[in-house]
Amino acid sequence: LTSIFAVRSMAMETGLFRSTGPLLSCNQAIVQRAEEEAGEVEWSDDSDVSESELANVVMEIQEVTSKMAPKSYAQPQEKRQPKFTSQQLHVVLVIDASLSMGIEDTNLLMDRKGSDDSDVKLRTTVRRIDAVFHSCQSFFEVCQPESGEDVYSLVVFNSQSQIVFQRLLKKAAATMMKKVGAKVNPKSETKFQSVFQALYKLLSQSAVPEDVRVVFLSDGKPYEKRTVLTLFDKQLLQKHRANSFELHAVAFGSQSEHWHHLRSLAEVTGGTFQTSSMEPLQLHQAFTSIAATITSSSGDRSATPLRSAALDIPFDPLCRETKCKRRCRLIQQRHKKKNKWTYVDEEMVLAEVVSVTVDMKPFNFGGMRLVFGMWDASTKNSQHPMVAKRLIQKPHADKEEMLHFCRCTSIAIGLRESFKQALKKVNVEISIWFVPCYLYEYESGCGISYFVGEQRLEGHFVKFNGNNGYVNEEAKLETETEILQALSHYSYFRSKGSILLIDLQGVIDNGWVLLTDPQLHSRTKKYGRADLGLEG
8 A cells, every 4th residue: 555655646746657649669569469468467366475474474574684784764865875885896817727727628719820921810729728818808808998997806826826916907907818828837736725815815905895706717626625615704705895795607627516616606605607618619608798797886887787798799609690590489478376376387389480580799688688689570570679588698598597587577467457456546547568578499509498589679778676676766767766666565565475576677658668577586586596585
């Protein structure tokens, strides 16, 4: 009721969501389809949380929030503090220089002099560490333009660690990487403890707390084995005074049985973990993906991915054309409640075989996916501009990885209808729509793979709230943001504490709000990696 009456008050004051003119053609087609499909999705009154459990949900939330940094809710006129407060992002590259990194088993295209003294590219066998340093150059190349603030450091390690350079601006750091790469002599064993000590020493030298992003690369098992996480916690996490700290790990080579150590380091800091062969293309992809994930902390760039890095990732790394053509199976997926405790996926095949053409370069991206222009030859979609969305870190996703996005959208559509009906009871009419999405199934070199497609939104894209506590604070969007915050608030109480609908983003077109890529938080984290559970 609090949400609903807040919306009523705002709507009466501002006339929000009253259409002031025709929609743009692309958006009009989206609304027409959303209206057609809205009646097919219903929101159930049942919840997977019983009435007797609801009090426990509230108690659990209170326990979680009590552990968080205190926030002032008494003075809503004050602006919320951004996630990052320092003015500098410190990126630390940590590279394994143990004995195995000296093995010459990697092929690179290197500049060489031809017989006529002209420059030619020849495939050359190099050391593993040379391939890593070569790929590091791609990391600098795809980073956003020099900000004058962000700095870079390099640590190499084996049984001991060395801080090669520290806190250089991007251009100077890239130059130093070229100079030192050939001089590194791989030897000895892999000791992660030496890295933790070097990182603590490096971070301790800063006069002010920094936002730190560590990129950690290794090809083997650590000497410490069972004590890695304990040492990481005692020697670094408990002692450093960084404003924020994330570790992003890349494990390469063939010793996959030892990669869980790096994965654990990434997971405990909220970073990402990737695997790669020693092939230059895969190493380049790993660095590009990490650059897209690392966030900048300066001023207006708070929590914004490195844009140029993300927009450098191709739809299919193995495709050499400007367009990627595929033959796909087109599927409509809905997530419905079968009974009080069980959700089921309902799948309807719209076309057994459909030809699609996808741009190789993305035009936008989110926290987990890249967005590409697409043309779909199916009867349902051939008349509309479409987009294809794939995971940033995985070109060919399996079905379950992409189903989460369909499930979130399906439930959001049902909640939107329920929210709309509730508002009618207090005489408020709103025009909020979620863009329906579809599953595309195709044959890849990895087997059967999937991506998601939907009609393309037209207009200025706005993020109203996020899955990590972000709320848009632009004054000109205050009313829209508050009403969509009310929708998030409504979803939690409507579902009796079962879910929370967030990550509301899209475009505003003549009083209509069209949203895409919603996310759900659930108590059991059943809606993918972006479902942060009770903490979310």
